[in-house]
Amino acid sequence: MSGRKLANFLRLTLSYIVLTVLAIAALYPALWILLASFRPGKSLYSKTLIPERFTLDHYTELFTSPVYMFGTWYANTLKIAVCSMLIGVVLTLLTSYAVSRFRFKARKTALSTVLILGMFPGFMSMIAIYLLLKEFNLLDTHLALIIVYAAGAPLGGTFIAKGFLDTIPRSLDEAARIDGASNFSIFARIILPLSRPMITYMALTQFVGPWVDFIFAKLILRTKENWTVAVGMWDMVNSNQNTNFTLFSAGAVLISIPIMILFVFLQRMLVDGLTAGASKG
Amino acid sequence: MQRHRTRAAILSTLFMGLGQIYNRQFIKGLIFVAVEALALIYFIQNLGRAMWGMATLGDTPSHLQKVKGIAKMVPGDHSIYILIQSLITLLFLLVVLIAWYMNIRDAYRTGAEREGGKSANSFRQTIRYILDYKFAQTFLVLPGIGILFFTIMPIIFMIMLAFTNYSAPNHLPPAKLVDWVGFETFRNLLVLKTWSHTFYGVLTWTIIWAVLSTVTTYFGGLLVALLVSQQGIRFKGMWRVILIVPYAVPQLISLLLMRNLFNGQFGPINQYLGFFGLDGLPWLTDPFWAKVTVIIVNMWVGIPVSMLLIMGVLTTIPRDMYEAAEVDGASAYQKFRIVTLPMVLFSTAPTLIAQFAGNINNFNAIFLLTGGNPVKGDYQYAGSTDLLVTWLYKLTLDQNKNNMASAIGIIIFVIVASFSLYNYRRTKSFKEEDMIQ
Numbered sequence: 185m186s187g188r189k190l191a192n193f194l195r196l197t198l199s200y201i202v203l204t205v206l207a208i209a210a211l212y213p214a215l216w217i218l219l220a221s222f223r224p225g226k227s228l229y230s231k232t233l234i235p236e237r238f239t240l241d242h243y244t245e246l247f248t249s250p251v252y253m254f255g256t257w258y259a260n261t262l263k264i265a266v267c268s269m270l271i272g273v274v275l276t277l278l279t280s281y282a283v284s285r286f287r288f289k290a291r292k293t294a295l296s297t298v299l300i301l302g303m304f305p306g307f308m309s310m311i312a313i314y315l316l317l318k319e320f321n322l323l324d325t326h327l328a329l330i331i332v333y334a335a336g337a338p339l340g341g342t343f344i345a346k347g348f349l350d351t352i353p354r355s356l357d358e359a360a361r362i363d364g365a366s367n368f369s370i371f372a373r374i375i376l377p378l379s380r381p382m383i384t385y386m387a388l389t390q391f392v393g394p395w396v397d398f399i400f401a402k403l404i405l406r407t408k409e410n411w412t413v414a415v416g417m418w419d420m421v422n423s424n425q426n427t428n429f430t431l432f433s434a435g436a437v438l439i440s441i442p443i444m445i446l447f448v449f450l451q452r453m454l455v456d457g458l459t460a461g462a463s464k465g
Numbered sequence: 466m467q468r469h470r471t472r473a474a475i476l477s478t479l480f481m482g483l484g485q486i487y488n489r490q491f492i493k494g495l496i497f498v499a500v501e502a503l504a505l506i507y508f509i510q511n512l513g514r515a516m517w518g519m520a521t522l523g524d525t526p527s528h529l530q531k532v533k534g535i536a537k538m539v540p541g542d543h544s545i546y547i548l549i550q551s552l553i554t555l556l557f558l559l560v561v562l563i564a565w566y567m568n569i570r571d572a573y574r575t576g577a578e579r580e581g582g583k584s585a586n587s588f589r590q591t592i593r594y595i596l597d598y599k600f601a602q603t604f605l606v607l608p609g610i611g612i613l614f615f616t617i618m619p620i621i622f623m624i625m626l627a628f629t630n631y632s633a634p635n636h637l638p639p640a641k642l643v644d645w646v647g648f649e650t651f652r653n654l655l656v657l658k659t660w661s662h663t664f665y666g667v668l669t670w671t672i673i674w675a676v677l678s679t680v681t682t683y684f685g686g687l688l689v690a691l692l693v694s695q696q697g698i699r700f701k702g703m704w705r706v707i708l709i710v711p712y713a714v715p716q717l718i719s720l721l722l723m724r725n726l727f728n729g730q731f732g733p734i735n736q737y738l739g740f741f742g743l744d745g746l747p748w749l750t751d752p753f754w755a756k757v758t759v760i761i762v763n764m765w766v767g768i769p770v771s772m773l774l775i776m777g778v779l780t781t782i783p784r785d786m787y788e789a790a791e792v793d794g795a796s797a798y799q800k801f802r803i804v805t806l807p808m809v810l811f812s813t814a815p816t817l818i819a820q821f822a823g824n825i826n827n828f829n830a831i832f833l834l835t836g837g838n839p840v841k842g843d844y845q846y847a848g849s850t851d852l853l854v855t856w857l858y859k860l861t862l863d864q865n866k867n868n869m870a871s872a873i874g875i876i877i878f879v880i881v882a883s884f885s886l887y888n889y890r891r892t893k894s895f896k897e898e899d900m901i902q
Contacts, residue, residue: 196697203692207707209765214710216733217722227731279608286601294605301616303822303881308874309619311626311861315549316614335611367600396717399828399858414717421721429725436718447713448706 214440221433242434253409254416254435260326261394261412268330269390272337276386277379279338280345281371285357302339314403324406332400333393341386348382349375384450392443413439470576477572481565484572488579492588497568504561508554515554518547522629526642544643545631552622556613627651627871637865650868654876660869663845663856670756671852675824678763683817685764686771687809691801693772694779705776712769720833723762724749752849755835759850763830767820774816775809782808818888822881828854853877 216233221242223235246254283295313332314323322328352375360370376383394401398414405411411419417439420432469488477484482497523542530539575585586594595603627650630636631643654660693704711719726732727748735745748758782805790800810817831837837851837859846864847856853873860870 192697195695199692199695199698203698203704206689206692207704210708210710210769213719213722213726213765214714216726217718233733275608275611278604282601282604288599288601291601298612299885300882301612301620303885304616304620304623304874304878308623308857308871308878309616311867312549312619312622313615315545315622316553316618319550319553332615335615338608339612339616367596392715396715398717417717417721421724432721436722440714440718443715444710444713447709 217433217436221437223430226428226430242431257411257413257416264326264329265391265394268333269387271334272390273386276338276341276345279342280349284346284349298342328404352378469579470573473572473576474569477569481568488575488585490585511554515551518551522643523547543638545638623871626867629868631867633865650872654872663847667847667851667856677760678824679821681764682767683771685768687775689772690775709769711765716829724834727758750839752839755850778809778812822884825881826854831855
């Protein structure tokens, strides 16, 4: 009996050690960038992890310096993210509701098309979208980015969302239909409330997109006042990598914090959303 | 007795909406007439030029011309603008043709119903009918249009580019024209030594990368998930929150950060190795170590997702299976091998294949971390860690070899599509999707 206890004790101790190491590995880079953002000076190199002196200079510089219009970029990104999230989620929900609940001709074809289209490398279409936006005089506008992100949303999200909607029992719809509900009210009163984890997941991925996409944003937004944070950060690192590292850290912290808070709060819903498409094998 | 249906159909064929008006559906008919009128105005102006543009891609390059005795640069045809404008016009034509066909069919059906003695639906009834029975199709129109113009059109455009000679330095508009060249681009890419050497080299690394990165993140995630959900581990919630931090940090930030952490000269990682008296490694500058670095960093980024996913699956495995195994005297390892692993693999197999396909196209991990570098001398514009996608990006944006990039894009698509289609076809949710409920 004591042998078994000992084995158990050893197993747990070992697990705790491994977990601690993993936790350090997971947290270390985040911690490092956080501390670097408070470090005086500009260099990447530092003798110690924890700075000898803390300073908020880099944060104030981000917002006051004429070179880094971080405040403007932040507001731009927020605007684009919220708009494209709203439109994108609505479009994805419409598509997935239609393909999950209705049987019509060409439905399987439509599904396969969406699946196949999603497999083209996204920026293969870059040039064409650039030219298309130029045709409609939309270059260097935020509207263009919102349209591009929102139009792309159903392609990425439909399958996961459809997988989730498929799990909502159809008998609920039928009961409502017998009570005289129209398609619209079934959608609004039954499907929407029940797919909250799904909507959270989609909204989150849609919302995060504009914060981190620098490829399309860089292509479309030409003037500095119109940039999003991602383009700004990319530019900061690429133009002067080592000289301004602490400033980059401060910007990185400002971008990551809202996103991380969202993730931690919504992690339960995220798991549901992630597994919805997968667990049915 | 075939009078109404034939007449209505013929009238609708002649001009959209006439058949509907003949069937006494005046509002619907007038809407259709207006649509065709608009379409006619648009196509009379554009269709001829579109056909010409599609066939020739423009025929006058910019050239010098004597205007009032002074030589002046006259802008010629811009082949690429012509191509995309023609393409947009043809897509509109397609949409109108579909509408035209549906209008004929509608007129025919309504005509047939009238012969059966029923009167045609009023406008209000039509709307009711659409909302009740054609709901899905109506719902899909809006996303459909978005997909048509922002996904399908660009893809057709890029496929077309692969069959042109649109590339620097000799065929770059506006100064020069672009022409159709058939399969020459593909031939160059696959057979011509200078290109094919790079292509096969990059392709090999892409596949190695996709396999290694998928396997490491998946089994890493499995191990971590098992570790946390072991019996007797306390504060499970806390461990989970800590371990998903890398997933929550935006990739743009974490990868750019990693690039700094692994910096050979100033990076903290080499600094710490120095504390232990070890020499620093050329993490990002040596071809071999750069490959190791991208795999390690990708594990850091990717393991949390697999972990979350597998933890979700672990909770769904019924307890009694473990109890049955215990009764039969199974050891912990046997329980893992006979119960846990098959269950997890079974329900995450589609995700696993999806991740593999995703890794083939994992642009961010490579581009943000190494940018494809270190440069390899005998490659055409590619470095040692470049994947096909990042090479495509460089060819397009830095080198303007657009036709080559499009050809590579098509090849990537073929590879990814075959994996995903195979995966999708064999999942139950496709074959028997109506059986779930």
